[in-house]
Amino acid sequence: MIRQTLYILKKDLFMTTASVVGTAIAIMLVMTVMTAEIIKSAPMAPEISRNDLLYVKQVILRQNNSTMYVPPSYPLCKKLIDIEGVEFASLTGNNYANVQSDFASEEIKLGVKTCDHHLWKIMSYDFLEGRPFSKEEFEAGAPCVVLSKHTAEQLFGGEPALNKTVSIDDFDYTVVGVVKDVPSTFSHAAGKAWIPYKSDPNFDPENEQAWFSIMYYVPTKKAKKKVVEEVQAVVQRYNATSDWELTLFGPYTHREEAYRVLSSEPTHIAAANWKLFLVLALLFIIPAANLSGFNNSRIKDRVEEIGIRQAYGASRKSIISKLLMENLTLTFIGALIGFAGSFFLLFRLSKLLYWNGPVIPNHVDYDIPLNAAFSPYVLVTVLLTCVLLSFLSTIIPALSATKQTITESLNQNR
Secondary structure: OHHHHHHHHHHOHHHHHHHHHHHHHHHHHHHHHHHHHHHHHOOEOOEOOHHHEEEEOEEEEEEOOEEEEEOOEHHHHHHHHOOOOOOEEEEEEEEEEEEEEOOOOOOEEEEEEEEOOOHHHHOOOOEEEEOOOOHHHHHHOOOEEEEEHHHHHHHHOOOOOOOOEEEEOOEEEEEEEEEOOOOOOOOOOOOOEEEEHHHOOOOOOOOOOOEOEEEEEOOOHHHHHHHHHHHHHHHHHHHHHOOOEEEEEOOEEHHHHHOOOOOOOOOOHHHHHHHHHHHHHHHHHHHHHHHHHHHHHHHHOOHHHHHHHHHOOOOHHHHHHHHHHHHHHHHHHHHHHHHHHHHHHHHHOHHHHHOOOOOOOOOOOOOOOHHHHOOHHHHHHHHHHHHHHHHHHHHHHHHHHHHOOHHHHHOOOO
């Protein structure tokens, strides 16, 4: 049956090619959009705790005619994390720094993440050497650093980096760990070097310009609601006692935070959901309508053949099944091409697809995790899209063609 199906499809190469190309484009675009959504929103290493996190990364401070859009300061962060409902919270900051080692010929300029020990609980980094810095090292302000694999290679030329010394803005740090490079598509986990913020010589707990982002680890929906209420109460108390009027962006869930294109704009998650739905619907409906037109034309040209089959005793059900099988074959060929094409789009346009505001300097890698593209969610969606495209574009022309009498079918093209 498959051989016969392929023979029939070869007879009309133009229609066959048009159907395959239309299906391939639809599958390619649907898969690209679905994979982009998964990478933005779904828990995935190293950001395995996405569903359990709330974020505060931006505030507005107003006084008279002055308005500042900035991350929350460290003194404000301490007030915001010392609240009920939070299992723990992590503070992270970004600094530009000149980094050098005795093994490197020249210093390199990096974005260095300042963070606390809680970051290692929230993220799942793949350590190639050593370990993360401990709570004790963080509290003591120990001069220790975790490097990415790429940074370690730049500084030590591929030699083991563990327990060696690097200079960060002329201060010595001991390498305690090296992690596998994290693509910048994971903006909260990505980095080139991580140090305890208490080890930063410029760190001052009273400094209102020591800016950090907050990640709350809140594993239950009830606790999330409590945290939001507590944060709002902190803002109200702040505004009652300060000369500045504080407006907070957040706390946001990971998906809300992911859809903030500009850091100074509030999130409209409902609008983002509708936009995603409409995009997927258009990517499905338009190719289905076009394929239906192609199939209608192709089946009309075969009405006489259908009449002959009916004259020899073929049932309406068997004829429709054969037409569906032919179109399903075309659809799956198109799906395979679309599957390959989606990888081209994802890897070639990854920086454009997954850019999410400013990132740390030197993050030039926007690799796509293969487990995102090969996730069951994406594959099932592609499979269902194939079947639905095939069914919807064939069933109406097939029903119409087989509804005619044998005489009408045989005289159709005369």
